[in-house]
Amino acid sequence: QQQVKQSPQSLIVQKGGISIINCAYENTAFDYFPWYQQFPGKGPALLIAIRPDVSEKKEGRFTISFNKSAKQFSLHIMDSQPGDSATYFCAAGYSGGGADGLTFGKGTHLIIQP
C-alpha cells in the first residue's frame, strides 16, 4: 500500500488565524489529491481536491497548494473559524476512480479556539 504521510497529528489555531496541514505521497502515478473533512459522529466528506496539472486551487477560505516535484501538497484554511474544528484527512488516488479507492493520511485533529 502506497503511503500518504500527513502532519501534524493535531493542531490548535486561534480564531482568524491560518491553519496549515501538510501531506507527502510516494506514488508518482497518483493524479487526484483530495482533502476530506470529518465532524464528530459523521463520515468524512470531500472538502476540496486538486489534480497535478495545477499548483493551487482555492475554494472560499480553503486552498490546496501542490508541489509535484516534491510530491507534497498542503491545505491552508484562511481566517479559521470555530466551525472549522474537525478532523482533516488528505488522500491520494486516481482521477479515474482507482481500483482500490483512495490512500488516506492518518488525519489531523484541528481545533480552532474562539
Added chain:
Amino acid sequence: DADVTQTPRNRITKTGKRIMLECSQTKGHDRMYWYRQDPGLGLRLIYYSFDVKDINKGEISDGYSVSRQAQAKFSLSLESAIPNQTALYFCATSDTTGISTGELFFGEGSRLTVL
C-alpha cells in the same frame, strides 16, 4: 435520507461472536468500500467491490469477510470478533461511470466495540 446508510450505528459485542455490518446506497454507484478508522491510524481499506461479481481484499482484510448482495448492498462480517477489531467502520461508494472524479461518498459510520 442518507445516500449511504450503515446499520447498526453502534454495536457492543463479545469476543468470539459473529457480527455483520450492513451498508446500502441509493447513489447508483458501482463501487463500494469498507474502511476502518482508528485514532492516529486514519482510514484503512478492508475490502472493496467493483460490482456484484467482483470482491477484492484491501490493506487489512484478515479477520473480515464481505458480501455484495446487490449493486446497492455491501455487508462486512466479522466471523469471530476480537477486541482489536474495536473501531469505527465506514462504508463508502464511488462512481466510475460517466465523468468520474474519484470522489468517495461515506456513510455515517458503525461504531463496533468488542469486549
